[in-house]
Amino acid sequence: MQESPDLENVPIDKPSSIQHDDLKELSYSMEIEKESGDQFVSVTVTEPQKVGEGMGAYVAYKVFTRTNMPLFRKRNFSVLRRFSDFLGLHDKLVDKYLRTGRIIPPAPEKSMTKIKMSNQSEQGSSAEFVEKRRASLERYLNRTAAHPILSVDPDFREFLEADTELPKSTNTSALSGAGVMRLFNKVGETVNKITYKMDESDPWFEEKTQQVENLDMQLRRLHGSVEMLVLHRKDLALLTSSFAKSAAMLSNCEEHTSLSRALSQLAEVEEKVEALHNEQANADFAILCELLKDYVALIGAIKDVFHERVKVYQNWQHSQLMLNKKREQKAKMELSGKPDKGNQASVEVVEWEAKVERGQEEFDNISKMIKKEMERFEANRVKDFKAIIINYMENLMTHQQQLIKYWEAFLPEAKAIA
Incomplete structure (x- = not known):
């Protein structure tokens, strides 16, 4: 299945002006981090490019990483990743850390909100969709990289470093068996959230739960x-x-x-x-x-x-x-x-x-x-x-x-x- 609409019209290897500005900001922030001597991982997602033809076509993104952390083999490196790879990484991190109480940065949605930004041609709309997704993927990776535990996770490091195609994540497909089971589990979780009320004994959690609800609204x-x-x-x-x-x-x-x-x-x-x-x-x-x-x-x-x-x-x-x-x-x-x-x-x-x-x-x-x-x-x-x-x-x-x-x-x- 295609991962974005109108792939035939997606411009290849044409970074937008927004990408250029992001790179300048990244370079500036990295200079500050280098001067402070702190360890960091900064990620830029660029160059969305169409891979394959027909129904099997998809958009791959260049994930460029800069870091001074000794856990990584190099200081600067890049790999190509498709959208399903990002979703697969998120699922792995949730499986590992949610049960321990870690807040896992959410992965970008499969279907992004469409705001009509201008009366452009079909090709322009498709390029705009890909650019929005590129920016959201970059923010997701940098939020993950900013976490002191998630940034050193083996799966996260493999995602950034492994210069090979990652095993296809079948769980991210809505029509897969795992996808159907995940849908049922979500329904069950929703019902559980509604029906089960915990007798809270910790005032901190009672206050924070209300604060989160208000903030959300x-x-x-x-x-x-x-x-x-x-x-x-x-x-x-x-x-x-x-x-x-x-x-x-x-x-x-x-x-x-x-x-x-x-x-x-x-x-x-x-x-x-x-x-x-x-x-x-x-x-x-x-x-x-x-x-x-x-x-x-x-x-x-x-x-x-x-x-x-x-x-x-x-x-x-x-x-x-x-x-x-x-x-x-x-x-x-x-x-x-x-x-x-x-x-x-x-x-x-x-x-x-x-x-x-x-x-x-x-x-x-x-x-x-x-x-x-x-x-x-x-x-x-x-x-x-x-x-x-x-x-x-x-x-x-x-x-x-x-x-x-x-x-x-x-x-x-x-x-x-x-």
């Missing part, structure tokens, strides 16, 4: 508002374009020379303003919209790890219930004078006591780990939002300053109408 609202802002800016660009064309047509039939020249100049300025509106809409999407979408997904990952703690608690309580039953059975056997069965019951009691002890230990461990992970999440969230707000404001100011320059240059032409 507000982030979704803000994400929706930014999406509407992007669409309105695009509408404004279209209307500005229409105004420019009308002004140009009017200038052609205007007999008054200076007025005709002013209208012609006005049309040119409005065309430039249209381009600015489009650029600002694209910046709103790339800077704000995508960050918010990432954090909505991260909140989902936090909810998953919170629910994993509930599952551990369920297992612990089940073991406690079974231990109580075995103790009752043992007492009955002793009272009925059946030593053989009583001995067997004693063995079972010891086994279930060990299970209860392990269950409580696992519950205590996952609770401690979640608190540690949440502390890290909060610190990163503040840092991410600070960087994004500054970036967004600087971008907005740049566009506004350019807009002022356009109108200041046109003003003498308007005053010259006589």
